[in-house]
């Protein structure tokens with residue numbers, strides 16, 4: 117049987133995603149009781165990372181250890197990829213040795229090529245186009261705070277980037293509404309919008325997007341790989357900061373989310389990210405629990 121991969125949220129059915137998040141919350145409780153099930157004893161995870169990471173690396177390594185398995189971290193200088201080995205060859209070889217492979221890549225196409233030749237499940241740990249693991253944690257966090265997410269409204273304020281694209285997929289798969297407010301020219305990918313017709317309202321007015329929203333979410337204005345565009349982006353995104361006055365347009369009990377790393381004073385004001393509506397530390401922690409549920413699901 118070909119391996120099952122998790123490259124975007126559309127790779128799993130809505131019922132599978134819902135069950136995964138229930139399991140994530142159960143694993144979170146068990147972890148709190150120091151009762152992690154050792155379901156992955158003897159299994160190995162390889163992590164191929166072309167870009168920096170704090171949360172993703174730590175949560176996968178810690179999660180695999182807690183489930184009884186082991187992990188190896190491979191930066192570009194640790195493999196033959198940078199010396200020109202074809203991705204397909206690397207996938208064929210590595211997937212005969214390890215049980216699951218997590219990849220953070222500059223290009224989503226690279227992860228797809230790898231997955232197309234891997235006997236082992238491949239998990240997308242962020243590409244230029246998607247960050248599905250982040251959305252598992254984010255939806256888990258919303259459900260833990262407020263219950264069912266179906267029919268709710270999320271407002272994405274800022275860059276129509278990889279994390280925004282995964283919010284679009286999440287709106288489709290978890291059945292909520294999404295409004296995306298970005299400066300002209302920085303909106304979400306049109307192919308991704310086309311996957312989820314009627315699910316997302318795209319606009320340029322952050323206040324209109326935030327009005328009555330249950331979640332307000334943002335991310336950096338310059339993602340990894342866009343460092344050269346930073347000063348031009350700072351100008352383009354002025355007026356798109358999530359501050360207290362923007363939060364006043366949302367529901368009074370709206371949650372503020374951010375995948376992190378955050379840049380206070382740019383996409384978010386310190387008063388919001390460090391304020392009472394912010395759930396960013398729960399989102400970060402839930403990366404651990406959601407990915408443990410994902411690893412268990414793909415490997416059992």
Ligand code: CP
Pocket residue numbers: 168169170171172173242250375376377
């Ligand atoms: N949110 C997230 O993926 O963080 P890292 O880049 O630190 O892994």
Ligand code: NVA
Pocket residue numbers: 242277278279335336338339340375376377
């Ligand atoms: N959009 C950001 C997310 C980091 C987790 C980036 O790609 O750098």
